[in-house]
Amino acid sequence: MAELATRAVPLAGAHGGTASVRLKPASSAHRISLRAGEDAVSTLSTTLGLSLPTQPKTSASSGSRTALWLGPDEWLVIDEGEGGLVEAARSSGAVHSATDVSHRNTAILIEGPGSSDALNGGCPLDLSLKAFPVGSCARTLFGKIEVVLLRTGEQSFRLECWRSFSEYAFGLLREAALDAE
Amino acid sequence: MLLIHCPYCGESRSELEFRWAGEAHIARPENIAEISDEAFAEYFFIRDNTKGIAWERWRHIHGCGRFFNTIRDTVSDKFLLSYKAGLARQPVPGASEPVEGDAA
Numbered sequence: 198m199a200e201l202a203t204r205a206v207p208l209a210g211a212h213g214g215t216a217s218v219r220l221k222p223a224s225s226a227h228r229i230s231l232r233a234g235e236d237a238v239s240t241l242s243t244t245l246g247l248s249l250p251t252q253p254k255t256s257a258s259s260g261s262r263t264a265l266w267l268g269p270d271e272w273l274v275i276d277e278g279e280g281g282l283v284e285a286a287r288s289s290g291a292v293h294s295a296t297d298v299s300h301r302n303t304a305i306l307i308e309g310p311g312s313s314d315a316l317n318g319g320c321p322l323d324l325s326l327k328a329f330p331v332g333s334c335a336r337t338l339f340g341k342i343e344v345v346l347l348r349t350g351e352q353s354f355r356l357e358c359w360r361s362f363s364e365y366a367f368g369l370l371r372e373a374a375l376d377a378e
Numbered sequence: 379m380l381l382i383h384c385p386y387c388g389e390s391r392s393e394l395e396f397r398w399a400g401e402a403h404i405a406r407p408e409n410i411a412e413i414s415d416e417a418f419a420e421y422f423f424i425r426d427n428t429k430g431i432a433w434e435r436w437r438h439i440h441g442c443g444r445f446f447n448t449i450r451d452t453v454s455d456k457f458l459l460s461y462k463a464g465l466a467r468q469p470v471p472g473a474s475e476p477v478e479g480d481a482a
Contacts (some may be wrong), residue, residue, distance in 0.1 A: 253387045253442070268442035269386055321379065321392030328389075335387075338394050338440050 207303045207360040211367050217311035218374035220367065223304035223355065227280035230296045231264075231272045237291035244289040245274065245282070256334045256347060265334040265347055273298075273345055273357065302345075303360045305367055308353040311377030316346070316354060318373025326351060340369045382436065383460040386444045399435035401425045402447040403467050428452060431470055435463075 208222035231249075233241055242248045247259035250266045257264050261278030276282050286295040307315060313324035319340035323329060334347040342365060345357040358366045381390040407413050407421055426432070432452050437445045449458040449470055461468050 253389070268444060271443065321394055336441055336443075337391075343440050 204300075207363045208305070208367055211364075213367065213371035214307075214309070214374050215311070215377070217309045218315045218370075218377050219308045220370055220374065221306050222363075222367070223306050224277070226299065226304070227276040227278075227282055228297070228299045228302055228357075229274045229282040229286065230298045231274055231286060231293060232270055232295075233272075233291065233293035234270055237289070237293050240289045240291040241286060241293060244285045246285070254329070254333050254335050256332050258332075263347070265345060267334075267336050267345065275357075301359055302357050303363045305356045305358070305363070305370060306349075306353065307356060307370065308350075310352055311374065312352055312354055314377035315370055315374040316356070318376060319369050320344075320346065322346065324348075339366060342366060380455065380457075382448070382457055384438045384441060384444070385446050385460050385462045386442045387438065391438070391441055395438060395440040397437045397439045399437045399445060402433040402435045431458070433467055436460075 204225065206222065206225055211222050212220070214220035231241070238249050238251060245262065245264070247262050247264055248257050249264050249272055250257045253266060255266050262274060262276045262282075265273045265275070267273055274282055283295050283297055286293060316339070317324055320337055322335060322337050329348055331348050331350055334345065336343065336345050338344070339346075339356065339358070342358055342362040344366065347355040347357070349355050356366060356370070380393040382393055382396050383390045404421070407417070410418070413421075430451060430453055432450055434448050434450055435445055436448050437443070445463050446460055447463060447465070447468075448460045449468065450456070451458060459468055459471050
């Protein structure tokens with residue numbers, strides 16, 4: 198019996214895409230699902246070290262952390278650095294719920310001029326730069342699964358999905374990329 | 379594809395992200411333990427099933443997760459208005475007087 202559990206990255210080694218849509222699995226990150234009322238937003242923002250967005254479809258970044266607006270009292274906070282998100286939220290003293298979902302989610306990075314077309318192969322959102330500018334995020338559907346989509350650049354996206362759905366997401370993206378110009 | 383306006387996200391999104399959640403503005407009786415079985419059945423089971431203008435609850439389940447209310451024409455499937463949960467029953471846009479005169 199192994200003495201130590203080793204962390205397996207769900208999409209380790211996965212590769213795909215075309216010249217115009219490059220796909221790669223994101224490295225592992227810390228994540229919390231954060232729920233809090235309006236009155237807790239400012240103190241939580243202070244202890245998390247970023248300003249929690251309160252406008253629909255917006256995100257905020259600071260250092261290695263990004264907070265994504267999912268609903269009027271709900272955020273997904275991703276930390277690609279040291280972590281400590283739950284502790285930071287707890288130290289605020291404000292009434293909130295922070296659930297560590299680091300291992301529930303995994304992410305796929307999509308880059309290239311055809312990235313929005315490839316995503317629209319399974320996602321009904323309007324991904325034009327006007328409707329979904331850089332920094333926009335939304336919980337939506339991608340094919341049969343629920344995902345959180347973040348636009349990290351004009352031609353780059355981060356797709357957060359549940360780890361057990363990640364092979365489906367990657368496979369559908371790989372197929373859709375073949376059709377994207 | 380049908381687009382449904384979510385009052386919390388502030389934009390119209392694909393119907394795929396939404397779930398229907400029954401008739402809107404059904405208030406739970408304050409004295410639920412005291413009402414008769416008939417009154418309870420009326421509250422709990424009986425729905426209007428309107429053909430035409432209907433006030434409905436919808437949930438943006440694959441988006442912001444919020445419940446909200448809509449006015450929808452069940453014949454044409456056209457959404458006339460979406461408004462936040464907790465607001466009183468809204469008048470039909472463009473109508474001179476409330477349909478069916480229900481003020482609940």
